[in-house]
Amino acid sequence: MNPCDDAAAVLRYLDNELGGQELETFRQHLESCPICQVRLEEERAFSIVVSRSRPLYRAPEELRRQVSEILKQRRAAGSGLGIDEWLLRVLQRPVLSRWPHLPLGLWALTLLAVSLCLIFAPDVVRRMHAASYVETAVGTHRSYLEGRLAPEIQSDSPTLVSAWFAGKVPFDFRLPASRDSNPVYRLVGARMVSYKGRNAALVMYETQREKISLLVASTRAAEIAGGDEVRSGNLLFHYFSQEEFKVITWSNHGLAYALVSSVSASARESCLVCHQNMPDRDLYRTRP
Amino acid sequence: MHDTTLSRYIDGLFGYAMVLTRNPAAAADLVQETYVRALKAKESLRPSSNVKRWLFTIQRNIWLNELRRSRPQIVELEAHDDIADVAIATSQDPHAQYVSKLEQEMVRNAIQGLPVEFREIIILREYERLSYKEIADMLGCPAGTVMSRLARARAKLRILLLGNEQSFQQTESQKAKGRSQEG
Numbered sequence: 001m002n003p004c005d006d007a008a009a010v011l012r013y014l015d016n017e018l019g020g021q022e023l024e025t026f027r028q029h030l031e032s033c034p035i036c037q038v039r040l041e042e043e044r045a046f047s048i049v050v051s052r053s054r055p056l057y058r059a060p061e062e063l064r065r066q067v068s069e070i071l072k073q074r075r076a077a078g079s080g081l082g083i084d085e086w087l088l089r090v091l092q093r094p095v096l097s098r099w100p101h102l103p104l105g106l107w108a109l110t111l112l113a114v115s116l117c118l119i120f121a122p123d124v125v126r127r128m129h130a131a132s133y134v135e136t137a138v139g140t141h142r143s144y145l146e147g148r149l150a151p152e153i154q155s156d157s158p159t160l161v162s163a164w165f166a167g168k169v170p171f172d173f174r175l176p177a178s179r180d181s182n183p184v185y186r187l188v189g190a191r192m193v194s195y196k197g198r199n200a201a202l203v204m205y206e207t208q209r210e211k212i213s214l215l216v217a218s219t220r221a222a223e224i225a226g227g228d229e230v231r232s233g234n235l236l237f238h239y240f241s242q243e244e245f246k247v248i249t250w251s252n253h254g255l256a257y258a259l260v261s262s263v264s265a266s267a268r269e270s271c272l273v274c275h276q277n278m279p280d281r282d283l284y285r286t287r288p
Numbered sequence: 289m290h291d292t293t294l295s296r297y298i299d300g301l302f303g304y305a306m307v308l309t310r311n312p313a314a315a316a317d318l319v320q321e322t323y324v325r326a327l328k329a330k331e332s333l334r335p336s337s338n339v340k341r342w343l344f345t346i347q348r349n350i351w352l353n354e355l356r357r358s359r360p361q362i363v364e365l366e367a368h369d370d371i372a373d374v375a376i377a378t379s380q381d382p383h384a385q386y387v388s389k390l391e392q393e394m395v396r397n398a399i400q401g402l403p404v405e406f407r408e409i410i411i412l413r414e415y416e417r418l419s420y421k422e423i424a425d426m427l428g429c430p431a432g433t434v435m436s437r438l439a440r441a442r443a444k445l446r447i448l449l450l451g452n453e454q455s456f457q458q459t460e461s462q463k464a465k466g467r468s469q470e471g
Contacts, residue, residue, distance in 0.1 A: 059302035
């Protein structure tokens with residue numbers, strides 16, 4: 001597209017939102033286009049006027065005092081872990097290795113206390129279930145890497161694989177067709193697995209160097225929570241680094257997804273393995 | 289994360305609250321509530337998280353919830369003297385300060401004359417310098433929507449600013465005329 005026809009190109013250039021080839025093309029165009037040069041200068045001048053009024057508002061002294069008081073009270077209360085955070089961390093560790101020296105009576109009391117806490121802290125239970133789903137996804141992925149879970153259907157066609165799952169899993173599951181004409185990854189196949197006594201889907205992908213697996217279960221069985229949360233559009237993604245693997249979980253339309261790979265990047269950047277040639281690739285780059 | 293990290297965003301949060309509510313008292317309440325909620329959720333914040341975007345998102349969610357809960361009571365007020373009172377003063381010589389204050393008032397009034405979705409996107413981009421992607425994440429919309437909304441907001445703001453500038457110049461020239469006639 002001629003950059004002149006893209007009215008937003010000047011603004012994106014001004015906002016440092018153009019990158020790579022787009023930036024280069026626009027710079028070259030700008031050198032020879034007086035219309036865009038004028039547009040750019042107008043927008044720049046306008047931006048300067050707006051910027052000169054920064055900050056637009058200053059918090060009133062009374063509000064500063066109140067906020068300072070809130071922060072002071074918090075400091076006075078201590079910055080230890082919240083009860084549910086503490087519970088979660090404790091419960092995720094092997095109990096015997098934490099307190100091997102406790103006598104039997106104290107064990108019983110501890111178990112009672114933990115049970116009561118679980119009753120009154122449903123969020124903890126939810127997060128434990130979510131952690132369990134992540135662990136299962138990692139375990140399944142490891143089995144796939146070690147050749148203990150071979151695909152039951154081998155196909156690179158999302159349509160065929162989706163059709164194979166029909167009637168096998170207790171949910172309607174359709175793999176999207178790749179919109180990328182030159183995908184970095186390819187669909188290898190899929191198989192059934194079991195999660196909490198219900199059938200779930202394991203879909204296998206490959207890049208040139210990596211194997212990627214996608215575990216899909218009903219949200220009736222699997223919980224999605226925790227990790228490093230990043231919202232993108234209507235979806236909330238949860239990023240985990242577990243053992244040597246990167247795990248991304250999300251839920252959509254009643255299905256819980258866990259994507260596991262072992263790329264040597266942050267969990268968020270691992271999305272770039274598949275998205276690097278897609279228009280949304282910048283979503284997954286870590287800003288400096 | 290230290291609490292001082294949180295307190296450094298108070299002006300930005302108050303500015304954002306002002307463009308959302310257009311009411312200094314409501315804006316102050318909103319900022320206070322944001323800090324209370326942020327402290328409660330502090331443990332969930334990862335070292336790699338963007339604290340600023342996190343705080344602004346909390347504030348936006350509180351505002352949206354309040355809007356849903358008590359829609360009949362929320363009335364957008366016109367910009368008035370109270371708003372001007374909380375504007376920042378610049379540390380320049382008196383004349384420059386006067387001009388700067390007038391210009392700032394013009395910009396502020398023009399922004400407050402925009403629809404809320406334009407006010408919001410202008411403050412997030414032009415004042416808080418959030419990237420298109422960060423804004424898209426906050427607003428829960430595609431980056432393309434941010435781009436087009438921002439372009440429309442800027443165009444509208446430009447028109448409003450031009451109107452304000454022209455009326456300001458007219459007022460100034462009338463004053464000057466009046467002074468010369470008196471002389």
